[in-house]
Amino acid sequence: MQDQDVIREFLVESHENLSRLDQELVELEKRPKDAQLLASIFRTIHTIKGTCGFLAFSTLERITHQAESLLSQLRDGRRKLTPSLISLILDTVDATRKVLASIEASGEEGQERFEGIAERLRIAAQMPPDGESEPGAGLTPASRADHEVETASPEIGEGAKGEETGLKSSAVADANIRVGVGLLDKLMDLVGELVLTRNQILQFNTEREDAALNATSQRLNLITTELQEGVMKTRMQPIGMVWNKLPRVVRDMAVALGKQIRLEMDGANTELDRTIIEAIKDPLVHLVRNSCGHGIERPEVRINAGKPPYGRLTLRAYHEGGQVNIEISDDGAGVDVAQVKQKVVEKGLLRPEQAEKLSDREAVNLIFQPGFSTAQTVTNVSGRGVGMDVVKSNIEKIGGIVDICNRPGEGSTVRLKIPLTLAIIPGLVITSGGERFVIPQVSLLELIRLERDSSEKHIEQVHGTPVYRRRGSLLPIAYLNQVLGLKLAEQAEAISIVVLQAEDRQFGLVVDGINDTQEIVVKPLGKQFKGLTEYAGATIMGDGRVALILDVLGIGQRSGVLAESREQARAAAEKKTHGGIEEQRLLLFRAGSFERLAVPLSLVARLEEIPRSSIEFAGGCQVVQYRNRILPLVPLRDVLESGVADRDETADPVQVIVFNDGDRSVGVVVDQILDVVEESIMMRQKSTRKGLLGSAVVAKRVTDLLDLNEVIHAANESWFQGAGGTGNGKAVLVAEGSAFSRGLVRGGLDMAGYRVVEAANLDEAIREMEQQPADVVVAAMDLPPKGSSALLAAMRARPEWERIPLLGLADSAGQLQSSEARTAGSEDCQAKFDSNAIIESVSRLASEQASAKTAPVCAGEEK
Amino acid sequence: MATDTAIVKPEAAQNSGQLSTFFVADLFFGVDVLRVQEVLRFQQMTHVPRAPDVIEGLINLRGQIVTAIDLRRR
Numbered sequence: 056m057q058d059q060d061v062i063r064e065f066l067v068e069s070h071e072n073l074s075r076l077d078q079e080l081v082e083l084e085k086r087p088k089d090a091q092l093l094a095s096i097f098r099t100i101h102t103i104k105g106t107c108g109f110l111a112f113s114t115l116e117r118i119t120h121q122a123e124s125l126l127s128q129l130r131d132g133r134r135k136l137t138p139s140l141i142s143l144i145l146d147t148v149d150a151t152r153k154v155l156a157s158i159e160a161s162g163e164e165g166q167e168r169f170e171g172i173a174e175r176l177r178i179a180a181q182m183p184p185d186g187e188s189e190p191g192a193g194l195t196p197a198s199r200a201d202h203e204v205e206t207a208s209p210e211i212g213e214g215a216k217g218e219e220t221g222l223k224s225s226a227v228a229d230a231n232i233r234v235g236v237g238l239l240d241k242l243m244d245l246v247g248e249l250v251l252t253r254n255q256i257l258q259f260n261t262e263r264e265d266a267a268l269n270a271t272s273q274r275l276n277l278i279t280t281e282l283q284e285g286v287m288k289t290r291m292q293p294i295g296m297v298w299n300k301l302p303r304v305v306r307d308m309a310v311a312l313g314k315q316i317r318l319e320m321d322g323a324n325t326e327l328d329r330t331i332i333e334a335i336k337d338p339l340v341h342l343v344r345n346s347c348g349h350g351i352e353r354p355e356v357r358i359n360a361g362k363p364p365y366g367r368l369t370l371r372a373y374h375e376g377g378q379v380n381i382e383i384s385d386d387g388a389g390v391d392v393a394q395v396k397q398k399v400v401e402k403g404l405l406r407p408e409q410a411e412k413l414s415d416r417e418a419v420n421l422i423f424q425p426g427f428s429t430a431q432t433v434t435n436v437s438g439r440g441v442g443m444d445v446v447k448s449n450i451e452k453i454g455g456i457v458d459i460c461n462r463p464g465e466g467s468t469v470r471l472k473i474p475l476t477l478a479i480i481p482g483l484v485i486t487s488g489g490e491r492f493v494i495p496q497v498s499l500l501e502l503i504r505l506e507r508d509s510s511e512k513h514i515e516q517v518h519g520t521p522v523y524r525r526r527g528s529l530l531p532i533a534y535l536n537q538v539l540g541l542k543l544a545e546q547a548e549a550i551s552i553v554v555l556q557a558e559d560r561q562f563g564l565v566v567d568g569i570n571d572t573q574e575i576v577v578k579p580l581g582k583q584f585k586g587l588t589e590y591a592g593a594t595i596m597g598d599g600r601v602a603l604i605l606d607v608l609g610i611g612q613r614s615g616v617l618a619e620s621r622e623q624a625r626a627a628a629e630k631k632t633h634g635g636i637e638e639q640r641l642l643l644f645r646a647g648s649f650e651r652l653a654v655p656l657s658l659v660a661r662l663e664e665i666p667r668s669s670i671e672f673a674g675g676c677q678v679v680q681y682r683n684r685i686l687p688l689v690p691l692r693d694v695l696e697s698g699v700a701d702r703d704e705t706a707d708p709v710q711v712i713v714f715n716d717g718d719r720s721v722g723v724v725v726d727q728i729l730d731v732v733e734e735s736i737m738m739r740q741k742s743t744r745k746g747l748l749g750s751a752v753v754a755k756r757v758t759d760l761l762d763l764n765e766v767i768h769a770a771n772e773s774w775f776q777g778a779g780g781t782g783n784g785k786a787v788l789v790a791e792g793s794a795f796s797r798g799l800v801r802g803g804l805d806m807a808g809y810r811v812v813e814a815a816n817l818d819e820a821i822r823e824m825e826q827q828p829a830d831v832v833v834a835a836m837d838l839p840p841k842g843s844s845a846l847l848a849a850m851r852a853r854p855e856w857e858r859i860p861l862l863g864l865a866d867s868a869g870q871l872q873s874s875e876a877r878t879a880g881s882e883d884c885q886a887k888f889d890s891n892a893i894i895e896s897v898s899r900l901a902s903e904q905a906s907a908k909t910a911p912v913c914a915g916e917e918k
Numbered sequence: 919m920a921t922d923t924a925i926v927k928p929e930a931a932q933n934s935g936q937l938s939t940f941f942v943a944d945l946f947f948g949v950d951v952l953r954v955q956e957v958l959r960f961q962q963m964t965h966v967p968r969a970p971d972v973i974e975g976l977i978n979l980r981g982q983i984v985t986a987i988d989l990r991r992r
Binding site for chain 2: 488490491539541580581583584587590599600601602
């Protein structure tokens, strides 16, 4: 198949060239001194000769070769051009035509050898090139006739056949015309307009009942569809156009790498839109190079593995469901999953325990990460660390999908799924906030409709992100109205979720209404919209108005449902199943005999390495000059293991964790920073040891949680000077679900002189209050089971607790900012880890509360 | 957008050229008439959420999508 295509193209091209030769030769006769013209003729003949040699058409090659040498003499000015020479060349052209006709008819050159022509050309070329004598002397008409007589019989014998096939030959030439790409693009644009107009007419038709109009519009519909397909086909090119250059690439690679590779191609006729052909050209070459470079092993390795020494690289292309699938498979070693994992950790793309958790399939897909390359050595053929990620992004840019199927030891297959065309795509029309939008159907997975009452049950909040529980897995939800800042629709009786695929993630987009699907013509947006990632373009709808096409990836990123990594999504799902145990990022480190210590990363300002030589002493404490200030240092092992004599003072530089608090900073000296992990912490064991909150299992190992307040306090009394000593034994109830955060808050309050009672949930808090009412209640906003508002409501419901102020604790400063937290009805609100602010707040509330007891103006009613 | 189109000839003879002039609020503007493709009456536009303020919307001009800019906000 491949060969015949090549020959076909050769025929078309040669016919064109020969026609041009005819013209040019005639022209040359008029202007024999025109060097440019001569050069052009020479080039044309040369081209034909070259192709003939490539396709092994020996007769043609011989004739054209002779003609070429003659022409080269003419070109170099070694011979004067005479009409007889022109005729000779024209005869050559005719002979070439005959051979081409024969090739077209039978695929072979035919029996005729055209010895006469060849001989005459040879003689002409060997004639002494003396300008004075008649150069064409040996080629007088008489002698020409002689030659012709000699060779007459075969030529005539062929002539009859030639005429017959000559007709056919022109059939090939006539059946193909070269059309400029610009014209085709223009046609495509016009068809796009027609499709739009057709849509408008169809819509118009549905609005009125007119039989004639109905029939006409049906017909218009049909014709337009056919025209659209037809024009689309004119822009289709076989994928073989791209594949053609691959054998060479593979051969060069194989030679360079000392490998033996056989390239097999299947489905080279599969047609694709030329814009897409353009777009996949480079990715394909990349993938093939990759297979040669990484996939197929050296012959000796292959023989050891019991495989044939030559590797097989197969390209397959086929149509499937309106898409084109392209597969690049090799029978090499496949992707080494362990090596991939090791590499991503080395490159710092993932943390070791993240890599460990990955399934083989996920790990294999890591090779599409930017900056990844498993090649051990950087060579000129592979291993520059760019490539696969570019492949992926290029394919995705045109709406395609890249997937890799790995068979360790047996090879790997990269599968590309690519749309047939980009210009006209099916899309789903939706409405939101009174506007219409189109979602490309490629990214559409399913539509979900939830009745209003059940929607509240089905859409849950995880990590502050709404999720929908779909067939046992959690689907993050984004609201289109929110993403685009549109006005919210009034409460409908049902909500519609469009489930979309963005890269390898899925998410649900809540829209106000789903209309229908339509073929739309994608038009680019102007440059004014450059920064808007939400839209992929615009289109004109049936009613003539413009509708925006949503960019699914952009919407996903904008809404934040794709921002969190897969890791987090999974952790969030786990967290949900564990029943609301708090999740935190922890910094793990080692100090003294404590192999694993942890502190919440949110408390850590910086990690520093400080050379031992720069540590100074001030007021009996170790300090260091840090950003133009004096940073007190707390050697952690001294606090935790006071009295241990053999200090290891050799570590240089020392590792310091810097904690910030307002304008004060303190550095805690540890032995080694281990890792940062994200885990839900469940306090397993409370600690009685000074400086520790307790133990928990973090990253599968028992870890001690550092009581930061106490550590700092123990080492540096002045640290808490501002806040210390204001408690005067007042009772504070700390209601907080997480034992860890509770411990932190308690630590601070304890030191400030408050009597602290702890409660882990609402019931416990009420029980504690019943035993002994507190002066101030500190409650986490997310206090189990229903948040601090439930506790507040319970307190406000009882006259004896009504006046007790409540301090809300927000998870983060960000949540603190949100108005929701502010208006939750509590007297004040602070971030969980802002120990100083909490203590300050508590002390203020406690004193206000004390004065409220005498004067009935209470802080709680100020709002 | 108050659009009032009139063609005036500037006095300066050597720099003479035709301008399409219009008012935006109380300001009088002119633009080289050769750069003006056509003048349209107001028509329904498609609002582009999250787009810069100056962009009023998109209009369908015989199958071409044209961005409409509000000169007042510009």
